[in-house]
Amino acid sequence: MKDAYTFDKDEAGLDVSYQKQFNAYKNIMDRLHLEYRIVRADTGVMGGLLSEEFQALAPLGEDILVLCDDCGLSSNIEVCAAKPELASVEDTLEELTLVETPNSRTIEEVVDFLHRDVKKFVKTLIYNIDGTPVAVMVRGDRDVNEVKLRKLYGAANVELADPETVVKVTNADIGFAGPVGIGCELIMDEEVSHMYNFVTGANKTGYHYTGVNQRDFTAAKVADLRNIQDGDICPVCGGRVHFAHGIEVGNTFKLGTKYAKALDLQYLDSNNQLQYVWMGSYGIGPARAMAALAEQNVDENGINWPKDLAPYQxxxxxxxxxxxxxxxxxxxxxxxxxxxxxxxxxxxxxxxxxxxxxxxxxxxxxxxxxxxxxxxxxxxxxxxxxxxxxxxxxxxxxxxxxxxx
Ligand SMILES: [Zn+2]
Incomplete structure (x- = not known):
């Protein structure tokens, strides 16, 4: 990494320094002739106030970018809000019914076995959040967003619970977790709160429930907990988003006073008072940038380097x-x-x-x-x-x- 840091006396100063660095990075990416997007991202382990990434577009990139052509939304999937898809209101609530689902553990297997639309299923995943098990409900065809989960709890560590924990809180084998009678805190994705008469695991080996409704369980929290999906409603403009893959070649962070406080980095202001320094952090991965450029400029004869970057012109x-x-x-x-x-x-x-x-x-x-x-x-x-x-x-x-x- 090529690293840079800025140190300012207040937030306004940081804003100015950040913008200068950001503009310089943009100029560098433009001169490299990279095809790239600037996306909002999770501040992650660095912490701080703001993180933006320079993402080179490449099909084999490991990051998923959420883009909207209508409003220009450009976000890492990690931090992109997801709007719930509203299920049609059903007049009659079915009865909660225990059904035998032998050998059906995965969502695909249960969908096949019960012949119902995957959108009528709710997955319940047991997470270990800073050592405490929490059951997270999302619609059958959705994925839990662990960054959102971490933020909701202000947690340091979020991971799927180990099999032992899952068996303990569900009182069943792996694959049958559900909200009804679960033995740990239960939370649900906002989208699930709009669903009726759905299917969940029954916390009993070999069984699921049909006709599950919110009267049957109590969720401690309702929040946006899922990954947005390709083709979903844009959270900004209501259009449709599409996905692209990216290679992160640079990033810029507004760190604020996080590290100044950790290192006790202070200065005397004009009133002779000690104040914390406001920091920014900026990085480019030169090797990643080269790799991304090679990806973008390869043809059947080799690499077509941009003329400013070629080993010889x-x-x-x-x-x-x-x-x-x-x-x-x-x-x-x-x-x-x-x-x-x-x-x-x-x-x-x-x-x-x-x-x-x-x-x-x-x-x-x-x-x-x-x-x-x-x-x-x-x-x-x-x-x-x-x-x-x-x-x-x-x-x-x-x-x-x-x-x-
Ligand atoms: Zn949009």
Missing amino acids: VAIVIISMKDEQQVAIANKLHDELQAAGIEVILDDREERPGVKFKDMELIGIPYRITVGRGVKDGKVELKPRIGESVEVSIEDAVNEVKKLF
């Missing part, structure tokens, strides 16, 4: 090393380009031209000058890595390249 390839004129002109062009401040590599290996071309494309040199038979007529070829080659006169070659940069 121009490659000069000599077609025939036996031709003294070709060798001489290639060397002359090499020296002139170098003198003009262009980063240039001369391929004077005893290889076939095809091999040299392939290697220069593989490495990702953005432009190639080919010095071949044309030198007899005073010509060389100039070719971008992607695109057609043009003939230029030997005299103009350096100027033509300079124009490209």
